[in-house]
Amino acid sequence: MPNDIINEFTKAEYKEGFVTDVEQEFIPKGLNEDIVRMISARKEEPEWLLEFRLDALHKWEKMPQPDWAHLDMPGINYQDIIYFAAPKKDKDRPKEIDPKLAETFDKLGIPLKERDVLAGVVAVDAVFDSVSVTTTFRKTLAEKGIIFCSFSEAVKDHPDLVRKYLASVVPASDNYFAALNSAVFSDGSFCYIPKGVRCPMELSSYFRINARGTGQFERTLIVADEDSYVSYMEGCTAPMRDEQQLHAAVVEIIVEKGADVKYSTVQNWYPGDADGKGGILNLVTKRGICKGEGSHLSWTQVETGSAITWKYPSTILKGDFSSSEFYSVAVTNNHQQADTGTKMIHLGRGTKSRIVSKGISAGVSQNSYRGLVRMGAGAQNARNYSQCDSLLIGSKCGAHTFPDIRSANPSATVEHEATTSKISEDQLFYCNQRGLDPEEAVGLIVNGYAREVLSRLPMEFAVEAQKLLQVSLEGSVG
Amino acid sequence: MGHGKYIAPPEGRYQVPAGEKLELEYVVLPGESRDIDVSVDLMGPGAELSLKALYLCKADEKVNFRILVHHRAPGCRSTQLVNGIAGGTSNVTFHGTIVVAPDAQKTEAFQENHNILFSESAKVETRPQLEIYADDVKCSHGATVGRLNEDELFYMRSRGIPRKEAESLQMISFLTPVIPEGRREEIENAIRNL
Numbered sequence: 001m002p003n004d005i006i007n008e009f010t011k012a013e014y015k016e017g018f019v020t021d022v023e024q025e026f027i028p029k030g031l032n033e034d035i036v037r038m039i040s041a042r043k044e045e046p047e048w049l050l051e052f053r054l055d056a057l058h059k060w061e062k063m064p065q066p067d068w069a070h071l072d073m074p075g076i077n078y079q080d081i082i083y084f085a086a087p088k089k090d091k092d093r094p095k096e097i098d099p100k101l102a103e104t105f106d107k108l109g110i111p112l113k114e115r116d117v118l119a120g121v122v123a124v125d126a127v128f129d130s131v132s133v134t135t136t137f138r139k140t141l142a143e144k145g146i147i148f149c150s151f152s153e154a155v156k157d158h159p160d161l162v163r164k165y166l167a168s169v170v171p172a173s174d175n176y177f178a179a180l181n182s183a184v185f186s187d188g189s190f191c192y193i194p195k196g197v198r199c200p201m202e203l204s205s206y207f208r209i210n211a212r213g214t215g216q217f218e219r220t221l222i223v224a225d226e227d228s229y230v231s232y233m234e235g236c237t238a239p240m241r242d243e244q245q246l247h248a249a250v251v252e253i254i255v256e257k258g259a260d261v262k263y264s265t266v267q268n269w270y271p272g273d274a275d276g277k278g279g280i281l282n283l284v285t286k287r288g289i290c291k292g293e294g295s296h297l298s299w300t301q302v303e304t305g306s307a308i309t310w311k312y313p314s315t316i317l318k319g320d321f322s323s324s325e326f327y328s329v330a331v332t333n334n335h336q337q338a339d340t341g342t343k344m345i346h347l348g349r350g351t352k353s354r355i356v357s358k359g360i361s362a363g364v365s366q367n368s369y370r371g372l373v374r375m376g377a378g379a380q381n382a383r384n385y386s387q388c389d390s391l392l393i394g395s396k397c398g399a400h401t402f403p404d405i406r407s408a409n410p411s412a413t414v415e416h417e418a419t420t421s422k423i424s425e426d427q428l429f430y431c432n433q434r435g436l437d438p439e440e441a442v443g444l445i446v447n448g449y450a451r452e453v454l455s456r457l458p459m460e461f462a463v464e465a466q467k468l469l470q471v472s473l474e475g476s477v478g
Numbered sequence: 479m480g481h482g483k484y485i486a487p488p489e490g491r492y493q494v495p496a497g498e499k500l501e502l503e504y505v506v507l508p509g510e511s512r513d514i515d516v517s518v519d520l521m522g523p524g525a526e527l528s529l530k531a532l533y534l535c536k537a538d539e540k541v542n543f544r545i546l547v548h549h550r551a552p553g554c555r556s557t558q559l560v561n562g563i564a565g566g567t568s569n570v571t572f573h574g575t576i577v578v579a580p581d582a583q584k585t586e587a588f589q590e591n592h593n594i595l596f597s598e599s600a601k602v603e604t605r606p607q608l609e610i611y612a613d614d615v616k617c618s619h620g621a622t623v624g625r626l627n628e629d630e631l632f633y634m635r636s637r638g639i640p641r642k643e644a645e646s647l648q649m650i651s652f653l654t655p656v657i658p659e660g661r662r663e664e665i666e667n668a669i670r671n672l
Contacts, residue, residue, distance in 0.1 A: 020485070036639075070609075109625055130662070131605075239486050271649070377598075390608075390610070390614075392610070392613035392615075393613070394613060395580070395583070395612060395613045395614070396493070396580070397579070397611075397613070398609070398610060398611045399608075399610050400607070400608055400609045400610060401606075401607060401608040401619070402605070402607045403605065403606060403607070404603070404604075404605045404622070405602075405603065405605070405623055406601070406602070406603045406604075407593075407595060407602050407603075407605045407623040408600075408601045409595070409598075410596060410597060410598060410600065410625050411625055412595075412623070413622075413623070413624040413625070414622060414623040414624065415620075415621075415624075416604075416606070416619075416620060416621040416622070416624045417619075417620045418606075418608060418618060418620070419617070419618040420608060420610050420614060420615060420616075420617040421615070421617075422613040422614055454648070461561035
């Protein structure tokens with residue numbers, strides 16, 4: 001197949017690449033104290049939060065940008081980014097969603113009107129550039145005592161909870177991008193599940209970057225009190241542009257005694273075109289703490305987008321007999337680069353973790369798994385099992401595995417396994433013989449390869465993720 | 479400790495030409511702190527590496543393995559196996575990297591590192607890494623950190639083998655794949671004296 005057809009094909013298939021023409025207000029470019037004060041003032045934040053932001057900014061200014069990842073990172077000019085962009089509110093109808101925004105989310109398949117949703121399956125917090133547009137099903141959730149709202153609202157309505165948990169898992173000084181986020185974070189989702197409550201529906205955040213020259217810096221905070229349960233999903237898309245845009249988010253999850261949190265991500269930021277131009281730089285810090293005894297946190301991620309992904313959802317297993325899982329599929333095609341994996345820090349007795357990572361690289365992309373499993377001295381009888389497989393499609397891509405295992409407890413057991421291979425000629429031949437063209441065959445084989453992870457996704461996501469895998473690999477064979 | 483008889487091959491950099499096979503063996507016995515720093519380049523088609531290493535620590539030894547295997551040509555094969563037992567307050571690190579260059583197709587590269595922690599205060603850190611830039615390859619690595627199997631111990635003890643001896647037998651079997659020819663007796667003695 002001639003190259004230009006492939007190019008056109010892959011380009012055309014990023015169907016979320018449109019721009020919404022909506023009037024937006026921006027703050028000036030650049031990053032300094034004044035900008036941080038401006039963001040804070042615009043959001044009418046209390047003094048303590050401004051202090052937190054300024055403190056983070058000062059820490060960030062002293063930190064070097066990390067370069068240990070297996071990534072060819074472009075220079076980022078942090079003074080050339082707009083840190084806050086919001087769609088203008090219509091003064092006559094301040095309570096309603098701008099029809100253009102509603103249309104945008106509709107086009108993306110995100111239901112913002114509750115009546116559109118079949119019997120209330122998913123509650124959504126929709127974030128457009130720097131602000132949350134709406135949060136659905138609030139009333140239904142409030143009846144159970146569940147708080148699900150935008151981060152800004154949480155700061156206003158539940159300051160004690162936010163203050164108690166903010167930065168308790170990812171401190172501002174944790175790393176360069178977490179510090180940056182702490183200084184300029186704009187919006188995001190806040191979720192609190194009270195004691196003994198099982199959240200009756202999936203909660204979901206949808207992040208959309210729209211404005212040019214901006215970055216998105218959202219913050220998600222999930223608190224699951226004792227014996228509660230919640231399943232949380234996160235999705236994201238952005239328009240196609242020649243410029244690279246920065247996305248530096250922080251997700252913090254607190255899991256108390258006996259609680260269970262399931263966090264799923266389908267990351268589909270614009271990956272750049274076939275020549276590696278444009279795309280989102282996805283540099284995020286996600287971490288949860290299993291605080292109490294018997295708590296459980298599971299991460300499932302499908303990463304198909306972004307020009308660069310730098311992301312390590314991690315769990316601190318502090319409570320005795322707590323457990324965590326990490327299931328990941330990361331696909332890179334064309335010029336995409338991904339350095340992703342997890343950290344499992346075992347501190348409590350009898351803690352368990354399981355890591356299943358499936359990397360798929362095609363085109364001239366680079367795909368790395370990087371993980372840390374640490375058994376602390378108190379992790380009696382703790383257990384970890386990791387499996388990291390890489391699949392290579394084409395001879396110009398790279399697949400890498402960088403696990404790090406540290407054990408300081410003789411009763412702890414850690415196992416790590418990794419394999420690297422390509423789709424075999426036999427498998428392809430078998431499919432071709434039965435009338436599937438090479439691309440369909442690759443899609444089929446890849447879906448089979450990733451099934452162990454895909455089967456962990458909530459229903460709503462699983463179908464989308466399967467399609468996404470196929471689309472991402474379109475044009476990579478032949 | 480009087481275990482100076484064995485002379486390990488000099489650590490350093492090796493280049494293996496096409497069709498040749500390099501065999502490396504390392505033994506680190508109790509009382510010995512060592513930095514084993516090896517880099518092997520497989521330069522031509524058919525070049526092969528077999529690396530085996532064993533360590534036994536029972537005091538405050540520090541043993542560091544740094545092994546870099548670079549597959550620079552197609553059709554090469556490498557196997558690495560590093561097994562050991564860390565007791566006392568010893569500190570063991572394994573940092574192994576396999577790099578498969580672009581166009582080094584038909585590469586077969588395997589790397590394994592298994593560790594047993596034999597005391598509360600010993601520490602093991604293992605970082606087996608793969609960097610692969612070619613697609614037609616068979617590469618795998620595995621690493622484990624654990625302890626002696628309680629069930630096996632119980633089995634042997636229930637048949638009249640004392641605990642200490644049962645432990646030694648388990649360790650001998652665990653290390654057997656990396657014991658160099660002709661040194662079995664010496665190493666078995668070292669295990670029994672752990």
